[in-house]
Amino acid sequence: MFRVFRKEVEKCLEDFSDERFIRESEHADLTCTVAFKLAKEKRKKPADIAEEIVESISTELPDYVGSVEVVNGYINFYASMEFLEDAVNVILDEDEDYGSMTEQGNVLIEHTSANPDGPLHIGHLRNSIIGDTLSRIFKKAGFNVRTQYYTNDMGRQIALAVLGIRRFGLSDKKPDHAVAEAYIAINRLIEEDEKVAEQINQEADQIMLKYELGDEDVSLEFKNMVEKALEGIRQTLESLNIKHDEVIWESEFIRNGYVDMILKRIDEMGLLIKDGAWYIDLVSKGYEKNVVVRRENGTSLYITRDLAYHAWKNENFDRFINILGADHKLIGKQLSDILALLNLKPPEIVFFEFVSLPEGSMSTRKGKFISADELIEKVYQEAYEIIKEKDMPEEEKKRVARSVAVGALRFDFVRLAPEKSMTFDWKKALDFERQTASYIQYSHARACSILRKAVEKGMPDLEISGELCTQSEKDLILHLSKFTTVLERVIKELRPNVFADYVLDAAIKFNEFYRLHPVLKEESELRMHRLAIVDASRIVLRNGLRVLGIEPLEKM
RNA sequence: GGGCCCGUAGCCUAGCAUGGAUAAGGCGACGGCCUCCUAAGCCGUAGAUCGCGGGUUCAAAUCCCGCCGGGUCCGCCA
Numbered sequence: 006m007f008r009v010f011r012k013e014v015e016k017c018l019e020d021f022s023d024e025r026f027i028r029e030s031e032h033a034d035l036t037c038t039v040a041f042k043l044a045k046e047k048r049k050k051p052a053d054i055a056e057e058i059v060e061s062i063s064t065e066l067p068d069y070v071g072s073v074e075v076v077n078g079y080i081n082f083y084a085s086m087e088f089l090e091d092a093v094n095v096i097l098d099e100d101e102d103y104g105s106m107t108e109q110g111n112v113l114i115e116h117t118s119a120n121p122d123g124p125l126h127i128g129h130l131r132n133s134i135i136g137d138t139l140s141r142i143f144k145k146a147g148f149n150v151r152t153q154y155y156t157n158d159m160g161r162q163i164a165l166a167v168l169g170i171r172r173f174g175l176s177d178k179k180p181d182h183a184v185a186e187a188y189i190a191i192n193r194l195i196e197e198d199e200k201v202a203e204q205i206n207q208e209a210d211q212i213m214l215k216y217e218l219g220d221e222d223v224s225l226e227f228k229n230m231v232e233k234a235l236e237g238i239r240q241t242l243e244s245l246n247i248k249h250d251e252v253i254w255e256s257e258f259i260r261n262g263y264v265d266m267i268l269k270r271i272d273e274m275g276l277l278i279k280d281g282a283w284y285i286d287l288v289s290k291g292y293e294k295n296v297v298v299r300r301e302n303g304t305s306l307y308i309t310r311d312l313a314y315h316a317w318k319n320e321n322f323d324r325f326i327n328i329l330g331a332d333h334k335l336i337g338k339q340l341s342d343i344l345a346l347l348n349l350k351p352p353e354i355v356f357f358e359f360v361s362l363p364e365g366s367m368s369t370r371k372g373k374f375i376s377a378d379e380l381i382e383k384v385y386q387e388a389y390e391i392i393k394e395k396d397m398p399e400e401e402k403k404r405v406a407r408s409v410a411v412g413a414l415r416f417d418f419v420r421l422a423p424e425k426s427m428t429f430d431w432k433k434a435l436d437f438e439r440q441t442a443s444y445i446q447y448s449h450a451r452a453c454s455i456l457r458k459a460v461e462k463g464m465p466d467l468e469i470s471g472e473l474c475t476q477s478e479k480d481l482i483l484h485l486s487k488f489t490t491v492l493e494r495v496i497k498e499l500r501p502n503v504f505a506d507y508v509l510d511a512a513i514k515f516n517e518f519y520r521l522h523p524v525l526k527e528e529s530e531l532r533m534h535r536l537a538i539v540d541a542s543r544i545v546l547r548n549g550l551r552v553l554g555i556e557p558l559e560k561m
Numbered sequence: 562g563g564g565c566c567c568g569u570a571g572c573c574u575a576g577c578a579u580g581g582a583u584a585a586g587g588c589g590a591c592g593g594c595c596u597c598c599u600a601a602g603c604c605g606u607a608g609a610u611c612g613c614g615g616g617u618u619c620a621a622a623u624c625c626c627g628c629c630g631g632g633u634c635c636g637c638c639a
Contacts, residue, residue, distance in 0.1 A: 282637050300637045307639050455598050
């Protein structure tokens with residue numbers, strides 16, 4: 006709805022300004038700074054120019070623009086009572102669908118894609134949560150979204166994990182953790198003894214070659230190991246409300262001919278140098294180094310399969326988005342540049358900076374990481390401690406603690422701008438006294454509680470009235486009306502943290518309203534008016550939480 | 562060495578795309594609020610050379626240049 010208001014303001018100003026100078030402001034519902042720009046060429050004071058503009062437009066303001074005024078050269082626009090009423094009524098009418106848009110197109114979001122050599126750790130979590138939140142946002146916007154986990158089933162790490170299991174077997178831990186044990190153990194051998202290391206690396210080369218050539222026994226071994234790890238990873242993701250539509254195995258692109266196809270295409274473009282190994286000639290394009298796409302022994306590399314994968318994405322999707330750690334920036338750029346040389350569309354890539362521990366960066370290989378499972382469990386325990394005291398059946402306490410924990414984790418990870426690195430802090434992760442997911446869930450529960458009591462008391466009627474709106478109510482309603490405006494921005498900029506902030510702000514503004522305005526003790530019209538605002542807030546908080554993959558609790 | 566990212570109160574962060582009105586929150590500190598719709602809440606106080614230096618501009622946290630500090634990448638690994 007806010008978009009309609011904005012369009013009207015733009016229309017008002019079309020003779021004087023373009024949309025660049027119109028922006029949101031803490032001082033007005035929308036403000037225009039064009040008078041400052043015009044001041045120089047017209048050789049007049051900004052305030053005078055602003056006055057002239059306002060004079061010429063204020064005779065017939067559109068329906069949703071209530072008033073215009075000039076303050077220090079700014080032209081300030083305020084929404085009308087009619088706008089406030091329509092905004093609330095649209096939210097109440099659309100209910101579950103409020104915030105949905107009508108964008109079209111097939112979108113692929115590839116996220117997580119962690120190597121299946123152990124459990125997800127808290128770094129992978131950042132990837133999963135950004136990816137899952139983006140996919141929910143794109144769905145809400147109307148896109149046809151598919152999510153994929155692209156799994157490396159044929160790299161060196163995977164071969165080492167297979168060899169680890171050969172040597173040490175698998176314990177009966179959760180399968181991804183069991184795989185990690187074997188993987189860490191074999192890496193320790195490699196670290197300890199150079200001779201052993203050389204032998205193991207040769208073995209790894211051999212089984213990688215066999216796997217690529219389709220040797221049956223080795224394939225079975227690889228497949229079993231990867232599936233074990235993926236099964237554990239799937240469980241972890243599920244507990245965070247994250248589910249991929251499908252898992253794509255890198256090896257598929259060897260078997261289905263896409264790798265050969267892409268190599269042929271590179272060759273036809275005259276970009277391939279065959280000198281033992283095969284290279285893509287990038288040096289002649291001004292790059293520092295060429296990229297190897299086929300080893301001397303004939304096997305493919307990660308980049309080769311990834312090129313093939315992206316050729317497939319080109320055939321099937323309008324937009325394809327990858328979520329990658331910042332350590333993939335170089336290879337991401339190489340991938341994109343090579344695709345461009347082949348006249349294929351490169352992916353849109355969301356890079357996020359590292360999650361590290363206070364004592365340094367994480368490493369699955371060295372066993373230096375905090376697993377997602379451990380984090381989830383500890384946060385759950387902490388949430389349970391708080392809810393233990395409440396008056397609620399035991400089963401419900403557990404359920405609430407679970408969703409508060411999941412919410413807290415998801416929110417903390419998604420809220421941070423992707424380009425910021427993150428140092429993990431147990432104290433912070435376990436603190437629910439902050440403005441975070443539980444704060445939003447709590448605000449939602451408060452709204453639900455008021456509405457529940459209204460029904461119990463036999464006064465469920467809602468009726469918004471623009472005239473009765475206080476400043477705090479106007480602020481709240483205006484914010485509620487911005488749902489799709491924010492969604493639009495996230496779709497363009499691929500920054501889901503912006504949406505997390507939007508939902509948090511909705512909770513903050515609702516709490517301010519809650520403090521200032523009693524609802525149930527008011528009489529008739531005022532009560533119905535405020536109940537309408539409570540219900541609209543409830544809907545926005547609920548829909549917002551769902552888009553963030555967080556359960557909107559009705560009691561907590 | 563080169564590329565990319567980050568640097569905003571004691572701590573964590575938003576704002577930077579598209580320059581504009583007293584730089585906005587949280588944690589922590591201090592002082593308050595439950596006969597009142599959920600205190601996982603709220604109110605108030607203290608706390609900022611927006612890393613440093615230059616430049617562009619009527620106007621810079623925001624744009625440009627240089628520097629400093631931290632992270633990360635530069636494999637016939639992924």
